[in-house]
Amino acid sequence: MTSATTAHSVVEPSATTRRFAGSLVILYAIITMIPLVWIMLTAFKSPDDAISYPPKVMFKPSLEGFCNLFTTRSRQTPEFIRSLGPPQGMCDEIARSRNMVVAGPSNYVPRFINSLIIAFGSTVLAVALGTLSAYGFSRFRVPLKDDLLFFILSTRMMPPIAVAIPIYLMYRTVGLSDTRLGMILLYTSVNVSLAVWLLKGFIDEIPREYEEAAMIDGYTRFQAFVKVVLPQATTGIAATAIFCLIFAWNEYAFAVLLTSGNAQTAPPFIPIIIGEGGQDWPAVAAGTTLFLVPIVVFTVLLRKHLLRGITFGAVRK
């Protein structure tokens, strides 16, 4: 966010202006954070506190939401529960206080693992393909270069549902429906367009002279690419990878239409976490919180490159 500014008294805003602008921005930031903070608070509420009116800001923290997120429970008679031995662990204890016993683990962990595998798998593939293509487009005379680049970008413009119809049919034919591999390939194809565009921007900024000097020293073009260009492009590659990761992590439309169990990721799963009589809000909030934390971390890491990422490299500061 910092840019090299040359301070001149004439254009510098006055202290009052600054304070006024600052307070408005901070006010907006606080208002915009309330929904997020509220969800994170709800994750630590008991079901009764979560649905109380008026909404409770102060409450006794409880891990019941997390327990309900990770387990499935079944309702039992008090006699049956008394006949059991001592409760095993905190979650069992909470469940028993509500006349229930823990029946087994929920599907949250497998869905979360699917999200991780699919997000990382597609990111690695997209960045690898993207780096090669971006170098190709950046350094070589490719016939129809602009058309190819526009073609690559335009694949990203399609509405996901429109793509999902034929993908659904195609995956059903070749046996890729509801498989992680199928989702990895699909997300790779969506992300590769972003990767090519972003990385081309980053590689364009590396002076050609470096490779040329290396090649005069006896490197082949390929060696120059591996030993000179790649190390130079590390920052760009890392930023691109995080963008791909975030897309695959957040994606919902393809996931909900093309997966049902085996390869289902967390976004389509979180909304269908239900308890007895409707949505179990503390559990949903707990699942949401765990799911959002990595994104918050990545956003902070990425803040210098966000602008490039969201504009496909069109705006570079």
Next chain:
Amino acid sequence: MNELSASSRITYRAVMVRPGVARRIRGLSDKTLAWLFITPTILLLLAINIFPLLWTIYLSFTNYRANRANVPTIWLGADWYRSILTDPDIWAAMQVTAHFVIWTVLIETVLGFGLAYLIDKKFRGHGMWTTIILLPMMLSPAVVGNFWTFLYQPQIGLFNYVVAFFTGRAASSFQMLGDVTLSPWAIVIVDAWMWTPYVMLICLAGLRSIPDYIYEAAEVDRATKWRQFWSITLPMALPFIMLAVLFRGIENFKMFDMVNLLTGGGPGSTTEVASITLKRAAFESWRTGYSSAFAIILFVTVFGLANIYVKALNRVKSR
């Protein structure tokens, strides 16, 4: 800048020559290498984007239904296109989409530009607050849609409580998601919450691209701040604002995940944006041919917008 400072640290290592490999790669001309590098990406996109697209085009001319694969496929010609373009339900969905796109883009542009303008005053700690403001746009739209249904709950939701607190109405007297007049605004509010930072970030880049000396010259000429804003700030940031508007326009035209979880298109079809109509036709009524035709129509529309976008992008770049 990172790139430049890193470049000074380049050290040439001795070339490790593995004769066989080296000779083989050295033998590759730049042209071959270029194609080797580019083809995998193109092949992947052909397999997972273009081939399915061609298949959709074919299906859009037939009566094929994905849930009845054994029924013989009949060629229908342009029947689906004709029936879609004259279907009042489709036009209703297009109107809902237009309402959503126009209002979200308008609100996000005004708020986003305003915020960018204020942040550009570089008050203390603006970097940290900017990062905080940016958070919502990085989140999963589906998860966001889902947790806003909680905030919009009529009795227990925080949103209703806050509105009730400031207006004095009962918190259970209105339903953001269940009311035909309020629900189109409910989705606009969530989208604006999520994507205002996006417009803000692009506008901020625009404001920062304006060189100081222009303002200095204006000061010398005794132009008022008001005049400076309309004659310098706004025109010079305009290409960036346009870029943000086009990006948001295209994205919101395709909007599916957030709205699907927030309202699912309801109540009735008051928030049924085009993508939700498409999903209902394709994956609930299984009218594959019909929905393929609608998908092609949507795609052509987005593609048209994309073309305009690339032109605008080139204009921004050439500055």
